[in-house]
Amino acid sequence: MEGVGSREIPFGAATAMKHLLSNNYLSLLTRLFLGTLFVISSIDKVADPGAFADSINNYKLFPPILTTSLATVLGWLELLCGVSLLFGILSRGSSFLVSLMLAVFTLAVFSALVRGLDISCGCFTQDPAADKIGWTKIVQNLSLLGLGLFLFFSDTNKFTVEAYFRNKQLDDVR
Amino acid sequence: MRFQQALREAFWLGIAAVFLGFVYTASTEKGVFSRSFTERKNDAPGTVSSPAMVSLDQAKTLFDGGDALFIDARHEFDYKLGHIRSAINIPLNSLDTRQDVLSTISKERLIIVYCDGAECNSSIELSAKLSAFGFSNVKIFFGGWREWEAAKFPLERQPQ
Structure with missing residues (x-):
């Protein structure tokens, strides 16, 4: 009996998930939300890659030469992904990259917390005194990661x- | 199919980000292309003026000599959990608030700075700052707390 029950639950969950993944409006709303968030978070990083490099350096994960290169590119990658999501261009690739970035950011914050580093996140602002990392940041990032993965697996465009x-194009052919 | 398309699109987004990032930063002379970054690179550890590193054995010898002052650059929480015996705690981020402690130390005194070990750079950064403050005899024990504790050398723990 136990086997039958345990098979039914995932089936129900799978159907519900399928409905969610093919919901046009939910997908649009998630795209606009994540897109806006990534565009906003990228502004400070693009504007001041030096300060962003300092923020990454605080995590003490990479040597300085790598962090400056990362700081040069990462802000722009966030901006491009944000714009792509907002307009729905290369949306499969941008939702993949957004999820990947969020997963990496979460791991970085987690490792910093475990090592007892008292640093600012560098997520939205590069002000060293603002936005300190904490467990709420992990929860926040994981929720955003959930949204990113939802978009990646979403069946609607x-x-x-x-x-x-x-x-x-199809109309023109007809 | 989904992953292939995602990887292909992600690749182009990545290329665009690298191109735009470097072109924009170079044209505006920011970040890696800024003048302050080039100057900072010259001050980085590894140049002639940077403090010397000492090994675990050398650190122990200096500790036994009794003249060296050990400075723990880690967070106060870690310091209280355990530190090299008689070491004082000056966390890197609270250096400014510990000027009173620094003012009591002779500029010529042998100072050994350490932090957690190979995974942290606080000892390097703190020693560079101490050198900049005029302390002339600063050394880094890069193996840090992990090597010292593993070697079962004299240590102190503060009750919580």
């Missing part, structure tokens, strides 16, 4: 620029 051009 309605309301995206990609879909608009694809439909237009």
